Amino acid sequence: MMSSTEKAVLLKALAQEFVQTPAGCYQVEITATGSGAALTALAGGLRAGTGSAADLPEVWSPASSVWYRLLERRTDKSGKALFDEVLAPITQTPLVIALPKPIAEELTKTEPLTWDRILGLANDPAAWKELSKDQWGPFTLGKTNPNFSTAGLTSLLTEYAALSTANPGAISEPDTRDGVLQEKLKTLELATIHYGKTTLDYLCKLAAADKDSAANALRYVSAVPVEEKSVYDYNSGNRDWCEHKLEPKVPLVPVALADGTIMSDSPFAVLAGATPDQVALAHQFHAWLGEQDQQKTFTEAGFRHLDGTLDEAVAKELGVTKTPLTKFTQLPDGLVIDAVLNSWENIRKPARVLLVVDTSLSMKYSMIDNVPAETGEESRLDRAKDALTSSLADFSRRDEVGLWTFSGDSSSSDKPYREVVAPGLIDTKGEELASGINRMQPSGATALYVTIAAAHDWLEKSTTGSYIKAVIVLTDGADAYKGGAYKQSQLTQAISASGAARDPVRVFPIAYGVDAKGEMLEQLGTIASVSGGGSYPAVDRSTIREVLLEVISNF
Template sequence: MRHHPGEFMASSKKAPLIAAAVVGVLAIGGIKLATGGGSDETLETEGKTTASRSSEGCESVVIAASSEKAGLMGEIADQYNSAGRKVDGTCFEAVVTTVASGSAQTALAEGWDEKVHGAKPTVWSPAASTWVGMLKQDLMAADKPNILPEKSSSIVTSPLVLAMPKPMAEALGWPKKQLGWGDVHQLATNPAGWGSVGHPEWGKFTLGKTNPNISTSGLAATVGAFYASTGRASDLTAKDLTDKKVLKYVQDVESAVVHYGDTTLTFLSNLAKADRSGKGMTYVSAVAVEEKSVIDYNLGNPTGDPTTLKDARKPQVPLVAIYPKEGTLVSDSPYVVLDADWVSETQKKGAADIEEFMKTPASQKTFTDAGFRAHDGAAGKAIKDDSNLSAAKVKSVINAPSASVLNGVRSTWAEVRKPARVLMLMDVSGSMGDDSGHRGKSKLELAKEAAAGALDQFTAHDEVGLWAFTTGMAGGETDFYSELMPLSKLDQANSKKLTTTLNGLIPLSGTPLYAATRAAAATMKSECADGYICAVVVLTDGRNEDMSDNDLDSLLEDLGGGSSENALRVFSIAYGDGADLDTLKQISEASSAAAYDSRDASKINKVFIDVLSNF
């Protein structure tokens, strides 16, 4: 049975406003926190140092690099550190840290909190120059000093492509026929889906696309769709963003999205898993990714991590790279030496020397061997050896719109994106009352703040509900959850109500993880409908403690079917050092979703935003 919400909430608690900093960051839309592999993201490497500190006594040059190239830059940095180079008698130590582009943009606009993002950078190398332009606009809007140089140059490049299973691309006429967003739009709007080209067994056309507020590939794909709707490859204007025909075109494309998210790695990893079971053709029809990701996937290494390549297992069905005929954006990886008050003139000289080293033929070969193009756009051996890609220079390149238009694209996207129905499942077991080790607050207090603060990811088009779960609620052995708020349109009134409800949660007993997840999934499957992204988001700080339902295998079987269209997906958050991350990974992977690691409780704000970026 379901108890009245008041039985499980502290009646004296009121809903405080969430810190303005969190809301402000969301308004900028540049958050990219815990992040992904072959694109500008990675789920567990944010803030990670990828080059060893081996040059004792040398001046440090910290390079904040987007995660798709940070590992390779770290390898080259190690080579630089061992080369004994000096500038005006001073040696330098290159230290590469992983910070996703959107996250770094926001961090720099806010002054860079070292506790959150690591050491303040001397150099910023986002995936694309578009983030640099948006940072400049953010600084101007906030009346803050400009910390950007007048110009910067590229380290490596990688164009955005539509990665599609080879048989699907061939069914559309590839490689003889040039494909693009127009084909995506046509398939997305045809009720017959793949049946319209003779393959009804593939179902509807589905698209994997990341959130443009935090992901470079997601932003590039969104811009590409807007440009395709206008028939132009340059000069996208604010007026275009209000044109009804343009908006309808982009909304049609977005209607095919499986879900969004902070990382293309979620799509590629789930596609690889589906491929191994012979279901790759039913999970997703195309994914908007950088070209390098296609190489990584076809090598059987969707993360793009060189250390895992030895364990790679090539897919049964490879992906092909479709270079949209309407044009595409290129991730140009600028090397931006910051003109900030924490960067000395000596460090700037060292940064310039490191950039020169990064552009040597040997360093460029390190990049191109891994699937990037050189800084001048030339393809290397990895691209030339893969017949599923084109080694020719990309001819149809879209000119990125102005920073103000880019921000307008992201704002407009929030109104035309696919809406979501999401059930938030919050653990209120007794251990959630333990000290988080952060800001003197309990784990539950931090989680409540994070959940409420991340609600700005939703719009009034979305429907959100809230359950609390713990064992023995009101003494009933099988009464393991309470519906605190049914699925409701998240308008201003319901958003305030949900925030109030979240802030009233109190810790109680044990953790019936399997039973609560099973019940939530069953409920959401019945509530799901065409035209919505349907999901459960479960946060827990422990492992299953309900012996009346201790059957993980049957739960995973119940959650299966995530490789089919309109499937329910269970995104999970492992919260606190006692969380069972391995089991949560199995639960999320069974539904073709993703598990997020917040075992460091202080990271929960970042993680919650990343999780809700899937919608």
């Protein structure tokens, strides 16, 4: 069974209980996969005609039924050709706007929250400054990539429904070509600090900011579309998915939009191609999950009852009523959902990114050891070249991307970094970037800190207009340049996002190779955190491509 990530831990524990019951005479294996990633994998497998072979699950339970509609659209299949049966939801949680508590108290004091009000705050810095008494920095949104994230997709759908001028409250395919509506949506997107692959990315970064201080938490992000269950996990410190697990200094409040929300309804579908025994087992497991004891497990963990009510203790923790929500946005069909997703390419906030690649001598080492790669063996730099070249296709056509390399002679006064390709639209710079990546050769020491500082400064000063600004640093080692003449403390001061404008330059270091652990990860994590970015380990050849995709999904 393939499950969305927010309920996979619970389902794994419940599946272990189920197989101990008289009905559970078979094995139930739960695989946690983000709903958007699952859609891509399933659509590819089904289009190839592999049905429910070994590479496909027998049951898929994404976060929301919206992904079923997209699967039908992407595969041109429906009914029994796609699903043996779609069973009732097993739990549910609504899309909300998560607000730091002081912001929630201020924003909901006199009137309900709507997308139109959020649009007004995004478009009027003076109004936000007055409302916040200039204490919370610029108004910013934390948004996720709707191609991967359920909250990202459902929030985009609710924006369309709420802000439509031609058909308020509904979503239609012509809306994706409505120029007035598109401009409103672009204004909202421009308030985005950066995109995340999932809402967990944002909540981890918010937890890191909160660990530093309450003030940092309030200035990191003003509002995040997210599922209510995730807000409960964040406030409870139940964050196995990120480093900081303490209860926050500044809790979040889940606010349901007065325009209407979309329920992440955790549907349960048996895919076509499952054997009769597998279908029977799926029905048994589904029925067992619907029993009172198992439902209590879900509701005590922050999900809503199937009747829409919240567990009383959960509601008290969140500071909301336990009564069901009443205003919902109806899901359109797969054709319209696909059109909305395609429109995001034109309304999303573009990025301006520097790829900064370590080409020090150690990059000629083997992937598995600190010795030079043998003839015919792939070196760290070889693998990095392949991954970087492939990753160019992951950028949006409106993104601008450039390439720097760094190494450096410790005894030289020359700059240890150089521009290989100046930033430009990926559509026109793609071939030049690929050529520059292919020409990289290893030499010299690892001038990490001074290069990050220089790249950050250059991107900040050379960028005009509203962009997500980011430096992606790929390195296999700690700073080793001129005896530490430029220290980490100097770097963190130079790149700090504290007190910065809405669009600071964020640093995303990728620690690469066998030394990507311990102190090195801690140092890179600190660098990422102070800039408002994120750090990622890629310890072997198989993960570097996946990590680059995850990093680029921030843009």
